[in-house]
Amino acid sequence: MKQGWRWYGDADAITLKEIRQAGVTDIVAALYERKPGEVWPVSEIRARQKKVKDAGMTWSVVESVPVHEDIKKHAGECLRYVENYKKTLRNLAKCGIKTVCYNFMPVLDWTRSNLAYRLPDGSTCLEYNEYELAGFDMFYLKRPGAGKEYCRKTRERAARLWKKLSEKEKKRVADSVLMGLPGTVDDLTPDEFLAQLKTYEGIDDAKLRQNMYWFLNEISPVLEETGVDMCIHPDDPPHPIFGLPRILSNADDIAEMYRKCPSRHVGLTLCTGSLGGDPANDAVEIMKKFGKRVFFCHFRNLEYTADGVFHESQCHLCGQTDMPKLFEAFLREEKRRGEKIVVRPDHGRFLEIDKGRKCYSGYSYGGRLIGLAELRGLEIGLKYAKKGL
Numbered sequence: 001m002k003q004g005w006r007w008y009g010d011a012d013a014i015t016l017k018e019i020r021q022a023g024v025t026d027i028v029a030a031l032y033e034r035k036p037g038e039v040w041p042v043s044e045i046r047a048r049q050k051k052v053k054d055a056g057m058t059w060s061v062v063e064s065v066p067v068h069e070d071i072k073k074h075a076g077e078c079l080r081y082v083e084n085y086k087k088t089l090r091n092l093a094k095c096g097i098k099t100v101c102y103n104f105m106p107v108l109d110w111t112r113s114n115l116a117y118r119l120p121d122g123s124t125c126l127e128y129n130e131y132e133l134a135g136f137d138m139f140y141l142k143r144p145g146a147g148k149e150y151c152r153k154t155r156e157r158a159a160r161l162w163k164k165l166s167e168k169e170k171k172r173v174a175d176s177v178l179m180g181l182p183g184t185v186d187d188l189t190p191d192e193f194l195a196q197l198k199t200y201e202g203i204d205d206a207k208l209r210q211n212m213y214w215f216l217n218e219i220s221p222v223l224e225e226t227g228v229d230m231c232i233h234p235d236d237p238p239h240p241i242f243g244l245p246r247i248l249s250n251a252d253d254i255a256e257m258y259r260k261c262p263s264r265h266v267g268l269t270l271c272t273g274s275l276g277g278d279p280a281n282d283a284v285e286i287m288k289k290f291g292k293r294v295f296f297c298h299f300r301n302l303e304y305t306a307d308g309v310f311h312e313s314q315c316h317l318c319g320q321t322d323m324p325k326l327f328e329a330f331l332r333e334e335k336r337r338g339e340k341i342v343v344r345p346d347h348g349r350f351l352e353i354d355k356g357r358k359c360y361s362g363y364s365y366g367g368r369l370i371g372l373a374e375l376r377g378l379e380i381g382l383k384y385a386k387k388g389l
């Protein structure tokens, strides 16, 4: 693997020097100051690239070039934004950056209900509780029609749970959804969020898929021309939330995207943590089946404490995903290709040594440092134990 690390630019609490000392060779970054839909100028890309190079590393993956909501809805200024997207891809290619991660989740990027779930050792990590989210949706946001969308069991369980939560805990859930996470384009008030959800009325699963396939086929000639690989990030969590469709959640969705978008440059970010949000997903099988078009990986793990409730693992190798098996499939793909793939330790616990730093949620130094070291150890161990890998 190429050892990757997400860096949020100058606003990041973790410096490039620290990242390099973690053993990282490849930086995953973006022009975070550019809004969705804007063209990324070559000069700005080069400036960021130079900073990374001066620190002894390479900026090799973009995460993300965000897809404007108008493109997802295929409405408004969609065509102009697609042209801008193509320009950005060409500009990135001119600078030699040819791996682009993005997602097609409407309105929200990844979503959690608790950004500081406390583990027995006092470290914290991110948690997702389906029932807290349903409670927030029905009783705090009061989204019209929300109650009808949940099954009776979820509705009742969410109602009981919501009643028990203190005001502070309710606010914690609300803030986690509306303003919590890196990747979020804008912090939203409940009213703004409701208004944004309303703009998706009439866009169901089938329509959103159609819009995504159209977008990918529209940019495919640019991918062919420049050699840029687009790797979609799976939905997180991998199921519909707040009445919004989610269309890249499992193996069937990936297969359909590959079928409908035949360019070999249309591929996947294999994110074990996002896929693991549905226990029916088998990341190992996904790697084996779709590996040829996996261009970038996020490795981490989840632990479930109840049905629909999980938090990010203590250890990147243990939990929902069988990481040794997955890593073996990953190494086989690297071997087949004759090329290494960038992996980043995706999220990490917030540890004592992170105290006092304003880290983005999930993007601590200590937690990811351990995660990367674990992955490195696994790679060396597998290569040692399995000849020919």
Ligand code: DNO
Binding pocket: 063, 064, 101, 102, 103, 109, 110, 182, 183, 233, 298, 362
């Ligand atoms: C979370 C990230 C996501 C990811 C985007 C890609 O930690 O993996 O925010 O960057 O979904 O577009």
